[in-house]
Every structure is written in C-alpha cells, then in structure tokens.
Amino acid sequence: MKANVGRLDKILHIVIGVLLIALALTGVIGAWGYIGVIPLATGVFNFCALYTLLGINTCKLKK
Incomplete structure (x- = not known):
C-alpha cells in the first residue's frame, strides 16, 4: 500500500474517527x-482505499 493521505488530511481523519x-x-x-473506525484507520495507516479508486493523493511529492 502506497501512502495517499497527507498530513492535514491524516489529522482530520483521526479527529473525525475518534x-x-x-x-x-x-x-x-x-x-x-x-x-x-474507518477514518481512524485511514489516518493511522496513511492509506485510503477510496482515494485510490477516485485517483486522489493528498501526500506531497518527494523530490
């Protein structure tokens, strides 16, 4: 699984889940x-399957 959840998105997922x-x-x-539990898990693991299906990636690109 490749990370596709960025920092701000991760924080929001964890807060909403909790x-x-x-x-x-x-x-x-x-x-x-x-x-x-679903948004909490996506925030903890930095991966969202729905983002993959929709082609969304909120992670910053590494240079």
Whole structure:
C-alpha cells in the first residue's frame, strides 16, 4: 500500500474517527458512530482505499 493521505488530511481523519467513536460510546449517537473506525484507520495507516479508486493523493511529492 502506497501512502495517499497527507498530513492535514491524516489529522482530520483521526479527529473525525475518534469523535465518532466517542459519541457512539457515550450514547449520543447510535451504533452507526462506530463507522469512525474507518477514518481512524485511514489516518493511522496513511492509506485510503477510496482515494485510490477516485485517483486522489493528498501526500506531497518527494523530490
């Protein structure tokens, strides 16, 4: 897997993922909040399969 998630994108994915999971754990939102595992994983591993399908790459190019 080649990294395709940049720094800012990574931070946003992690924050959104943790927020959704926390809201699900506290009962504020339903069990669907556990879908936050997906953006959390994409942020941690720097890879998003959806980005690959759509041809998106937010990583800076190494020179």
